[in-house]
Amino acid sequence: MNSSVVIFPGSNCDRDMDVALKKFGFKNKMIWHNDVELPKSDLVVLPGGFSYGDYLRCGSMASKSKIIDSVIKFAKSGGLLMGICNGFQILTETELLPGALLRNKYSQFICKNVFIKINDSKNNYFKNIKKNILELHIAHNEGNFFCSSDQMKNINDNNQIAALYCNKNGEIDDKSNPNGAMNNIAGIFNKEKNILGMMPHPERMIDKYLSGDDGSVFFQNLISNLK
Amino acid sequence: MQVNESIAIEHGLSKIEYKKICDLLKRTPNITELGIFSAMWNEHCSYKSSRLHLKNLPTKGKKVIQGPGENAGVIDIGDDDAIVFKIESHNHPSFIEPYQGAATGVGGIMRDVFTMGARPIANLNSIHFGSPQHKKTKNLLRGVVRGIGGYGNCIGVPTIGGQTCFDESYNGNILVNAMTLGLVKKNKIFYSKAAGINKPVIYVGSKTGRDGIHGASMASAIFDEKIEEKKPTVQVGDPFTEKLLLEACLELMAGESIIAIQDMGAAGLTSSSIEMASKGKLGIELNLNKVPCRELNMTPYEIMLSESQERMLIVLENGKEKEAKKIFDKWNLDFSVIGKTTNSKKIELFYDEKKVADIPVDTLVENSPMYDRKWKKTKLQKKNKLNKDNFKSLKILNVLNKLLSNPNICSKEWIWEQYDHTVMGDTIQKPGSDAGIVRVHGTNKAVAASVDSSASYCYAHPLTGGKQVVCESWRNLISVGAEPIAITNCLNFGNPEKEENMGEFVECVQGIGEASKYLNFPVVSGNVSFYNQTKEKGIKPTPSIGGIGLIKNYKDMITMDFKKTDNIVLVIGKTEGYLDQSIFSRDILRVKTGPPPEINLFNEKNNGQTVLNLIKKKLVRSAHDVSLGGILVAVSKMCIKGKKGLEIKKPKQLINQFEYMFSEDQGRFIVEIEKENYKQVREILEKNSVHYDELGIVLHKDIVIDEKTKVSIDDLIQSNNNWLKKYMDT
Numbered sequence: 001m002n003s004s005v006v007i008f009p010g011s012n013c014d015r016d017m018d019v020a021l022k023k024f025g026f027k028n029k030m031i032w033h034n035d036v037e038l039p040k041s042d043l044v045v046l047p048g049g050f051s052y053g054d055y056l057r058c059g060s061m062a063s064k065s066k067i068i069d070s071v072i073k074f075a076k077s078g079g080l081l082m083g084i085c086n087g088f089q090i091l092t093e094t095e096l097l098p099g100a101l102l103r104n105k106y107s108q109f110i111c112k113n114v115f116i117k118i119n120d121s122k123n124n125y126f127k128n129i130k131k132n133i134l135e136l137h138i139a140h141n142e143g144n145f146f147c148s149s150d151q152m153k154n155i156n157d158n159n160q161i162a163a164l165y166c167n168k169n170g171e172i173d174d175k176s177n178p179n180g181a182m183n184n185i186a187g188i189f190n191k192e193k194n195i196l197g198m199m200p201h202p203e204r205m206i207d208k209y210l211s212g213d214d215g216s217v218f219f220q221n222l223i224s225n226l227k
Numbered sequence: 228m229q230v231n232e233s234i235a236i237e238h239g240l241s242k243i244e245y246k247k248i249c250d251l252l253k254r255t256p257n258i259t260e261l262g263i264f265s266a267m268w269n270e271h272c273s274y275k276s277s278r279l280h281l282k283n284l285p286t287k288g289k290k291v292i293q294g295p296g297e298n299a300g301v302i303d304i305g306d307d308d309a310i311v312f313k314i315e316s317h318n319h320p321s322f323i324e325p326y327q328g329a330a331t332g333v334g335g336i337m338r339d340v341f342t343m344g345a346r347p348i349a350n351l352n353s354i355h356f357g358s359p360q361h362k363k364t365k366n367l368l369r370g371v372v373r374g375i376g377g378y379g380n381c382i383g384v385p386t387i388g389g390q391t392c393f394d395e396s397y398n399g400n401i402l403v404n405a406m407t408l409g410l411v412k413k414n415k416i417f418y419s420k421a422a423g424i425n426k427p428v429i430y431v432g433s434k435t436g437r438d439g440i441h442g443a444s445m446a447s448a449i450f451d452e453k454i455e456e457k458k459p460t461v462q463v464g465d466p467f468t469e470k471l472l473l474e475a476c477l478e479l480m481a482g483e484s485i486i487a488i489q490d491m492g493a494a495g496l497t498s499s500s501i502e503m504a505s506k507g508k509l510g511i512e513l514n515l516n517k518v519p520c521r522e523l524n525m526t527p528y529e530i531m532l533s534e535s536q537e538r539m540l541i542v543l544e545n546g547k548e549k550e551a552k553k554i555f556d557k558w559n560l561d562f563s564v565i566g567k568t569t570n571s572k573k574i575e576l577f578y579d580e581k582k583v584a585d586i587p588v589d590t591l592v593e594n595s596p597m598y599d600r601k602w603k604k605t606k607l608q609k610k611n612k613l614n615k616d617n618f619k620s621l622k623i624l625n626v627l628n629k630l631l632s633n634p635n636i637c638s639k640e641w642i643w644e645q646y647d648h649t650v651m652g653d654t655i656q657k658p659g660s661d662a663g664i665v666r667v668h669g670t671n672k673a674v675a676a677s678v679d680s681s682a683s684y685c686y687a688h689p690l691t692g693g694k695q696v697v698c699e700s701w702r703n704l705i706s707v708g709a710e711p712i713a714i715t716n717c718l719n720f721g722n723p724e725k726e727e728n729m730g731e732f733v734e735c736v737q738g739i740g741e742a743s744k745y746l747n748f749p750v751v752s753g754n755v756s757f758y759n760q761t762k763e764k765g766i767k768p769t770p771s772i773g774g775i776g777l778i779k780n781y782k783d784m785i786t787m788d789f790k791k792t793d794n795i796v797l798v799i800g801k802t803e804g805y806l807d808q809s810i811f812s813r814d815i816l817r818v819k820t821g822p823p824p825e826i827n828l829f830n831e832k833n834n835g836q837t838v839l840n841l842i843k844k845k846l847v848r849s850a851h852d853v854s855l856g857g858i859l860v861a862v863s864k865m866c867i868k869g870k871k872g873l874e875i876k877k878p879k880q881l882i883n884q885f886e887y888m889f890s891e892d893q894g895r896f897i898v899e900i901e902k903e904n905y906k907q908v909r910e911i912l913e914k915n916s917v918h919y920d921e922l923g924i925v926l927h928k929d930i931v932i933d934e935k936t937k938v939s940i941d942d943l944i945q946s947n948n949n950w951l952k953k954y955m956d957t
Contacts, residue, residue, distance in 0.1 A: 009558065010467050012383020016652040048650075050381045053467025109376050109645045139380070139647045201649075209655045209666075209781065 001026050001226050003043040006071065008033045008062045013048035013084065013203060020203035021045070024219035033065045042226055043080045044071060046087030048139070048201060058101060058142045059089030068094060080124060080226070081195045085140055088187070088197035097188055097197045098155060099147030104140070105180025111139040113211055114178055116163040116186045116200055117170050123193035125162070129221040133170045134163075134214040136200035138178060143199040145181040145188075155188060163187035163198050228258045238265035244596055251590040259527045259576065259584045264591065266494035266532055267501060270757050273595040276723035277755045280736045285744040290712050291751055297418060298339040298490065299409075300751025302713050304777050307413045308667055310674055311345035314353070314406035314717040314773040316756035320461040321403040325370025329354075330378040330464040331536055332405045337382065338490040341473050342539065344417040344480045345409025348651060349665045350379045352389040352405050353678045353717070353771040357398030359634050359954060364393070367401055369955065374464075375405070376645045381466035382473065385654050386646035387663025390678055393634040396686075399761030404717040406678055406773040410667060417480060419489040419499075421507030421542045421568050426486055428500070428511060428566040429548070431555050432472045432538035435496070436521035438462050439534025468537040468560070475558040476539065484547035491538040497531045499540040500566075501574055505592040510571035515578040519561040527576060527583045542568060602729035605689050611807050611821045618885050623859075624938050626815055626889065630856045631863060631946040633814060634954075641951045655781055659868075661706040661852060662774075666781050673781035675709035677774050682767035684823035687808050689731045689768055693738020694826040698893060700774030701746050702852035705835045706896060708785040708842045709776030714743060716753040716772050721765020723757045731768035732757075739770060745828040746835075748774070785842055787851040788869030794848060794925045795905055796873060798858055800834045800895030801918040804886030810855050811889035830894040837915045838896050844911075846904045853895040859888035861897050862922070863930065866940050867947055872926035884932075899925060 003026040007014045014030065021028040021043075029039055033051075038044060052061035062068065068090075075081040075096055083091040091097040104110055115135050120126040147155065155161060163186040167176045177184045179199075187198025205215030228234070235245035238261060248264050249255055256264060270276060286294035292309055293301035299313035317332025337347045352375055357364045368391075379386050384407070439462035479485060487507065489499040496518070504511040515530050525533075543551055548564060555562035569575070574591070576584040630636055643658035655673060656664035662677035679699045685692030697714065704711040716739060721728035743750055759766040778784050789796075806812045807821025841847050849869065853861045862873055877884055900908050912919050931937040 009471055010381070012381075012470065012650060016650065019652060049383060050467060050470075053381070053465070055467065108373075109380055109647070111380075111647045111649065112644050137649050139649060141380075204649045204652050206652070210652065211649055211654075211657070 001042045001223055002040060003028045003045060004031050004038055004041040005045045005047055006031045006033060006067055008051035008065060010051045010053050011047050011049035013201065016203045017045050017047045020206050020215065020219055023206060025223050031067060033067050035067050036070060038070045038074055041079065043082065044074055046083040046090050048085030048087060051086055051090065057093065059086060059093040062090045063093035072096065075195050078192065078194050083197040084201055084203065085199055088199055089142065091195065091197040096195050097190055098151040099145055101142045102144040102146050103142050104144050109141040110178050114138050114200060115166050115168050115176065117166040117172065118163045119159065119161055121159065123189060124225045125196050125222060127225060129217065131217055133166065134218060135212045136202055136214055137204045137211050138200050140199055143179040143181065145185040147182065152182065158191045160189045160191060161185060162189050162196055230255055230258055230261050235261060238262065239269055240265050244268060251594060259531060260586055262528045262532050263497050263584060263586060266497045267591040268595050272494050272498055274755055275596045276598050276600050276757060277732065278597050279599055280733050284736065284740045284750045286749050286751060288713065288747060288749040291749055292413065294751045295753060298342045300713065300715060301343065301416060302751060302775065303413065304667065304672060304674065309411050309413045309416065310775060311340050311343045311409040311411055312407065312715055312773065312775055313339050313752040314404055314678065314715045314771060315339065315754045316717050316719060317403045317405065318401065318719065318756050318759055321371055322401050324461040325367045326374040326377065327461050327463050329371040329374030329403050331462045332403050333375055333378040334464045334466060334469050334536055335492050336405045336407045337384065337469065338492065340407045340409035341476055342417065342488055342490045343411065344415050345411035346477060347384045347407050347409045349408045349663060349676060350384050350386045350406065351663060351676055351678045351773060353680055354389065355392045355394065355397045355402035355769060357393070357401065358395040359393050361395065361398045365955065371403055372642050372645055378464055378466045380647040382470045383650045385648045385650050385665065386643065387648055387654055387665060388658050388676060388678065390680065391639050391642055392680065392682065394682060394767060396767040399764070400759045400766050402719050402759065402769060404771045406715065408674060408676055408775065415480065417485060417488050419487050419503050419506055421487045421503040421509050423486060424509065424568050424570045426545060426568045427543050427548055427564045428513065428568065429541040429543055429551065430518055430538065430563045430565045431541060432560055433465060433468050433535055434519045434521040434561055435525065435530055435533045436535045437525065437529055437533060440529060440532045462534050462536050464536050471558040471560055472537050472539065475555050475560055478554050479551055484544050484551055485541055486544060487542040489540050491540060493534065495532060495534045501588060501591050503540065503542060504574060504588045508572065510569035510573045510575065510588065511566060512569050512575045513566035515576055517563050517565040519563055527578045600723050600729045601726050602733045603726040604730055605734060607688055607822050608820055611818055613806060617816055618883060621885065623884060623888065623932060624936060626811065627859055627863060628946045629815065630810060630860050631943060632950040633810060634950065635810065636856050636860060637950040638948045639951060640948065641955055655784060656707060656786065661703040661787060662709065664707060664778065664784055671780045673778040673784060675704050675707050675776040675778060677703035678771055679703065680769050680771045682769040683808055683813065685735055685770065686767040687821065687823045689734035690738045691823050691826055693735035693770060694742040695823065695893060696770055696772045697739050697742035697746065697748060698826060698831045699852065699854055700772045701748055701831065701835055702896065704774050704776035705839050706785065706787065706850045706852045708783055709778045710839065711746070711748050711774060711776045713749050713751045714772050714774045716750055716770055718753065718755045719759050719766065719769040719771065720757050721760045728765050735768050735770050742826065742828060746832055785847055785850045787849055787865050789865050789871040789899055789925045790848045790869060792871065792925050792927050794899045794901055796862065796922045796925060797898050797900065798895060798920040798922050799838055799898060799917060800830065801892065802858065802887055802890060802895065802920065803892050804882035804890045805892045806886060806890050809857065809889060809891040811857065824891050824893050826893050833915060834894045834896065834917050837912060837917045838898065841898065841908060841911060846900055846908050847898050848901065849899040851897045853897060854891065857889040857891055863943050865897060866930060867944050870940060872929040872931065872940055873923050874926050874931045875923040878920040
């Protein structure tokens with residue numbers, strides 16, 4: 001399986017993603033934001049970080065970068081495109097995904113483990129996964145998902161919710177919502193479910209000595225779905 | 228502008244110093260030259276009050292590659308890997324503008340580390356605030372935490388540990404000490420020593436603005452009512468540019484084109500260029516018209532003294548300019564050849580084709596003032612005699628709950644949850660542990676780091692306090708299973724021109740020196756921050772010690788959480804029941820006098836090495852050092868982390884239970900061991916003449932002291948976790 005991770009100036013989870021993808025069997029390439037063409041890929045990842053410093057709205061500069069046209073083309077033709085954290089913000093800025101990521105409810109950067117309940121039906125990211133509650137790590141200042149009521153209706157009608165913040169038993173409640181995200185949304189798909197944006201970082205949880213090992217569950221499942 | 232004595236005094240120079248400048252130059256300096264002298268000769272850059280005493284610190288060791296004097300210290304961790312690390316203060320700017328002050332403190336220390344070719348792999352910090360009741364404390368804390376996070380999170384370097392203290396002596400002068408560790412290959416370390424003449428001198432990074440002019444001089448001034456007016460001299464940080472600068476520098480360093488490199492920190496272009504020339508025994512000629520400026524009509528004086536952030540100065544091999552420029556263009560950073568090395572041993576500056584400064588380098592460095600300031604020894608106070616009446620009204624569990632929610636002991640989760648502590652994917656012990664640990668990427672090795680201070684001990688008796696901080700750092704590293712290697716120190720003190728404050732400095736340094744020498748735990752880098760003073764009142768003497776240790780196989784690291792019920796819990800080291808200067812005495816009994824607990828370096832070393840030996844033999848399941856709050860606070864934290872309880876059987880001793888549980892005798896650890904290993908552990912302890920007490924047995928929940936005295940772990944968690952969150956929310 002071939003994957004590509006796009007590096008924007010200010011990306012800082014690019015290496016972590018590279019390490020994780022390779023660990024679980026991807027042949028990964030790093031792609032510079034000023035390139036115009038993506039290599040042939042089964043998966044393209046927009047990693048976390050602070051692209052272009054995020055001095056404007058998070059992800060908005062990256063959504064106008066040189067590489068982004070071919071990323072959009074790749075996704076529109078059905079390719080798997082995943083944005084984690086800042087990558088998710090970039091995906092909403094390019095409007096490949098609906099909604100926006102606002103400043104966290106308590107206006108603070110949050111770095112901690114959270115539980116998410118994932119949607120494992122009819123998508124290549126989570127189908128066949130052996131656990132549907134994952135403990136992953138978040139680290140962001142703007143992860144508060146927001147969209148219009150029309151958009152939310154579409155999201156629900158098309159089963160586009162990819163992951164919801166929950167407690168360790170899988171219950172979706174206010175207490176488990178770290179950032180004020182609408183309906184506890186931690187990640188969403190596009191309608192066709194080939195594009196995934198989510199705030200939690202599976203790449204930081206790939207062995208038991210780290211904050212947890214559920215990222216391994218995610219990547220193992222992902223590559224076996226693609227084979 | 229014609230320079231005279233009063234202008235020199237406005238620049239923070241003394242009359243005698245001004246006369247010395249005129250004598251050295253054999254003429255009156257012009258304003259640019261005066262600015263350069265004032266920047267190089269102020270306390271922050273010249274260490275004029277401290278140099279004499281710092282010389283006595285042990286700085287060498289088998290694993291030391293680079294001691295003090297470079298941008299940071301470097302230690303050998305085997306297999307061609309080395310760790311570059313340093314701690315530095317950014318106290319004064321953080322009090323004036325907490326967000327930017329703290330942010331640029333983090334930025335500055337990271338630059339010191341990657342200047343040497345190392346990729347930063349972990350940040351830590353030691354922050355001290357005034358009393359929680361003081362009107363400024365909350366906002367300062369919030370701003371500083373945001374600033375530290377805002378910079379470190381954006382760069383993508385995990386903040387893996389630190390400490391936060393509150394004490395009224397910091398009401399008017401907070402402390403923000405930032406520490407960074409970087410990883411480098413031993414044969415790819417870069418230094419600031421220029422070599423060769425006619426080599427191009429390159430400016431890279433951000434443009435130069437008017438921010439931070441005379442920042443280093445501000446750091447050497449005493450705060451007064453007008454301090455808010457100093458806001459414009461606080462630098463503004465741009466972590467995004469620093470991230471680009473980091474990547475660009477490391478890319479350039481992969482090649483062979485750099486001769487010397489130095490970041491522009493305190494006193495900006497002045498100190499960086501002079502440092503490179505001085506170390507290389509060369510001269511430097513700069514054309515200031517070539518310096519990329521952010522603002523129009525900047526004068527040579529402003530260009531030389533600006534402390535704009537995220538800038539570097541590089542001496543390149545001839546002919547490598549094009550190759551280097553390509554890299555900085557890729558990262559969208561300014562790149563300008565601004566001068567060359569010369570054999571004049573002078574710093575010569577040109578602006579609009581006129582020479583605007585011409586100063587022999589040695590007058591700025593070797594001939595800078597050095598003072599043997601008067602200092603006063605601190606007398607050892609009389610011990611307090613406590614009797615039964617002192618304890619009569621106290622209930623042990625009430626005391627425990629009070630201590631667990633004490634601002635200096637409570638959980639600092641509210642703080643470190645705002646720091647990205649997991650980016651880079653190698654953090655295996657996060658903040659809230661005895662030491663933070665990161666793996667050496669792609670290897671089995673891991674590096675542990677801890678930062679400690681004990682201002683109350685240092686205030687009561689600086690010599691003992693100085694020793695104690697080093698010992699605590701050593702114990703924290705051992706508690707996670709790391710072999711302690713070396714330390715960096717950030718020495719925060721009051722006004723060195725006052726005998727008491729200078730005495731505190733001299734004796735703390737002496738204590739640090741004695742302990743680090745005895746423990747073979749050398750000081751490889753550091754910084755001194757004097758004038759932490761508001762009007763007449765100085766802070767408590769506060770040396771922060773950053774310790775580094777190595778774990779050969781990260782899978783063998785130890786955490787502090789109790790692991791399994793029925794395991795045996797031991798106290799290693801002798802408990803004499805020494806209460807003076809303990810947090811129990813100070814905050815519960817309200818007795819603030821008396822000497823701090825004594826340090827017995829033999830016991831420290833013997834106990835520590837024996838615990839490390841037990842860990843290496845895989846006989847220890849969890850470990851924690853006993854410090855603030857004594858035994859009961861230490862085991863409570865282990866219970867809280869492991870969500871387990873403990874049945875305590877107080878050993879039969881002559882001392883009462885408060886003395887046993889809350890005394891802060893030094894050289895002690897708590898360890899958890901399996902029953903079947905007890906015999907072997909005992910033999911090892913006895914063979915090494917290490918005193919130990921059998922404290923109790925790990926339970927499912929509840930801490931049980933006797934039938935009537937027990938408390939659930941959930942209650943303890945509440946006490947420990949809630950104080951800071953509540954404080955910040957109200």
